[in-house]
Amino acid sequence: MLDTNHLLEVKNLKTYFPVRSGIFLTAQAQCKAVDDISFSLQAGETLGLVGESGCGKSTLGKTIARLIKPNNGSIHFQNTDITTLGRKKLKPLRKDIQMIFQDPADSLNSRHSISNILEEPFIIHGIGNAKHRKKRVCELMKKVGLQANAIDRFPFEFSGGQRQRIGIARAIALNPKLIICDEPVSALDVSVQSQVLNLLMDLQKEMQLSYLFIAHDLAVVKHISDRIAIMYLGKIVEMGEADDIYQRPRHPYTRALISAIPTPDPRKKSKRQILVGDVPSPINPPSGCPFHTRCPHVQDICRTKLPLLRNTAETDQKKHTVACHFDL
Ligand code: ADP
Ligand code: MG
Numbered sequence: 001m002l003d004t005n006h007l008l009e010v011k012n013l014k015t016y017f018p019v020r021s022g023i024f025l026t027a028q029a030q031c032k033a034v035d036d037i038s039f040s041l042q043a044g045e046t047l048g049l050v051g052e053s054g055c056g057k058s059t060l061g062k063t064i065a066r067l068i069k070p071n072n073g074s075i076h077f078q079n080t081d082i083t084t085l086g087r088k089k090l091k092p093l094r095k096d097i098q099m100i101f102q103d104p105a106d107s108l109n110s111r112h113s114i115s116n117i118l119e120e121p122f123i124i125h126g127i128g129n130a131k132h133r134k135k136r137v138c139e140l141m142k143k144v145g146l147q148a149n150a151i152d153r154f155p156f157e158f159s160g161g162q163r164q165r166i167g168i169a170r171a172i173a174l175n176p177k178l179i180i181c182d183e184p185v186s187a188l189d190v191s192v193q194s195q196v197l198n199l200l201m202d203l204q205k206e207m208q209l210s211y212l213f214i215a216h217d218l219a220v221v222k223h224i225s226d227r228i229a230i231m232y233l234g235k236i237v238e239m240g241e242a243d244d245i246y247q248r249p250r251h252p253y254t255r256a257l258i259s260a261i262p263t264p265d266p267r268k269k270s271k272r273q274i275l276v277g278d279v280p281s282p283i284n285p286p287s288g289c290p291f292h293t294r295c296p297h298v299q300d301i302c303r304t305k306l307p308l309l310r311n312t313a314e315t316d317q318k319k320h321t322v323a324c325h326f327d328l
Contacts, residue, residue, distance in 0.1 A: 006076070007177060007210050008041040008064065013073035015056075015063045019283055032282045033059035034070070035234030043177070046204065046211040048221030048242065050257065051231035052279050057214045060231070061180040064212065065097050066090055078177070095125060098171040102183040104163035108155045114141075114166055115151040121173040140169040144199060161192035165199065172203060180212045185220060197224055218254075219261045222246065230254045233290040234282050236309065240320030250312055250322035252295050289325070301325050 015034040020026060033056040041047050049057055062068045064075055066082060074083045082093060101107045108117055118137040122128055128136065138148040144165040155163055164184060171179050181200065185193040201224060203209060215221045221228060222242065229239040230253060238251040249255045256273045277294055280286055286293050292302040302325060312327070313320040 005042060006040040007043045007045075007078060008212075009074075009076040010040070010064065011038045011074045011076075013037045013060070013063060013075065014071045015059050015068055016071045017059075029283050032234045032285060034063060035282075035285075036073070037231075037234075037236055038073075039229060039236065039239065041178070041210055041212065043210055044204070044208050045227070046213055046225050048218075048225030048228040049212060049214045049231060050218050050221055050228060051216065052275075053216055054279050054282070055231050056234040056282065057216075057231055058182055061099065061182050061212060061214055065099050065180050066093065067099075091125075095121075095174040096177045097180065098174075098176040098178070099180045099182060100164075100167050100171050100184045102186050104160070104167040105155065107167060108163060108170075110155050113152050113154055117155070117166065118151070118169055118173060121170060125174060127174070136173070140173055143172070143203070144169040159192075160188050161196060164188065164196050168196075168199065168203070172207065172209075175207065176209070178210045178212065180214070182214045183216065184213075186216065193220065200224065217260065218246075218257050230257065233279060233285050235290060235323065236321075237291065237324075238320075238322045239309070240313070241318065244313070244318075244320045248320070250320070250328065251291075251324050252297055252328060253291050255328075289323070297326060297328060299325070 013034055014036055016030040016032050019029040019031050021028050037060060039047065049060070051057055059068065063070050066085065070083060074081060076082070077093065077097065085093065115137055118140055119133045122133045122136060137151060141148045141151060146162060146165055155166065158166065185196050188196060200211065204211065213221055213224055225242045227240060228242050228245045229236045230251060231237070232253050238245065238249070238254045245254065246258065249258055256275045259273045275294055280293055288304045289302040289307050292298050295302065305325070307323045307325045309321040309323045311319050311321050
């Protein structure tokens with residue numbers, strides 16, 4: 001049964017990439033980038049998605065935006081099954097689900113003026129005439145804190161933070177419901193990061209947006225997220241309300257990520273848990289618990305049995321789920 005309050009409902013989602021090798025480039029193995037992920041998102045909510053590089057965050061984001069087709073599982077958006085929609089049926093959906101990427105320099109066409117870049121979504125969806133579009137472009141510039149008279153300039157004439165504002169303007173142009181923010185501030189200086197995060201939060205209030213906000217460290221998502229999901233090797237290993245994740249992290253991986261956040265007060269310095277080794281390959285993931293090869297609490301059962309997400313919160317309404325065999 002689907003909960004009708006959910007804007008987005010993802011169930012048992014799997015996205016595998018074939019790994020080709022040999023002279024005939026036949027698919028020999030699979031890279032399990034997204035491996036059995038389920039969660040839901042309410043209208044107006046922000047879910048932070050955090051994990052080390054290579055754990056499948058971008059693949060999950062792109063699969064939900066249906067830029068990639070999943071192998072298994074389902075994606076419901078506004079109670080419509082969008083898992084296998086073809087190109088034509090996806091077009092109206094493209095208005096409602098948008099993406100913002102890490103490097104706006106890559107996602108903005110450098111040969112086009114800002115005016116052309118921001119006008120494009122309206123042209124693709126056949127909205128308004130030239131005059132109307134120009135007006136909307138100027139409104140968008142103002143909305144993201146840029147001077148409307150800069151519309152004839154090119155992306156390279158802007159700073160990184162300003163370019164990301166242009167990326168945001170393009171994403172909100174058609175009044176989307178959900179924006180998948182794939183590390184939108186990771187390439188920016190810390191001071192600029194908070195300005196862009198504030199802009200995203202202001203726009204969320206104004207336009208009732210929902211965000212899936214992807215980051216590789218927990219510090220960035222702290223203020224913007226209502227709930228946080230921690231991802232490791234294609235799976236969610238812990239999920240709960242943002243405060244609970246920071247104050248009562250249950251999974252040893254989450255604890256290691258939290259201890260890696262720098263604290264400004266040296267007296268409060270927590271004991272830093274260094275994660276040893278790299279993330280194992282999703283082509284040949286460890287048996288049992290995927291984290292067992294790096295876990296300081298590893299026991300025999302962890303090497304053979306996959307722990308499923310279970311609720312550890314006192315009440316059923318306030319969920320805090322963790323995939324670990326132990327109550328640490
Ligand atoms: P993250 O965003 O967390 O850094 P990605 O989703 O980019 O992780 O990648 C997850 C895994 O999937 C990685 O092992 C990556 O090499 C692999 N992968 C990502 N995209 C592709 C692709 N188009 N083809 C094959 N493998 C891919
Ligand atoms: Mg990524």
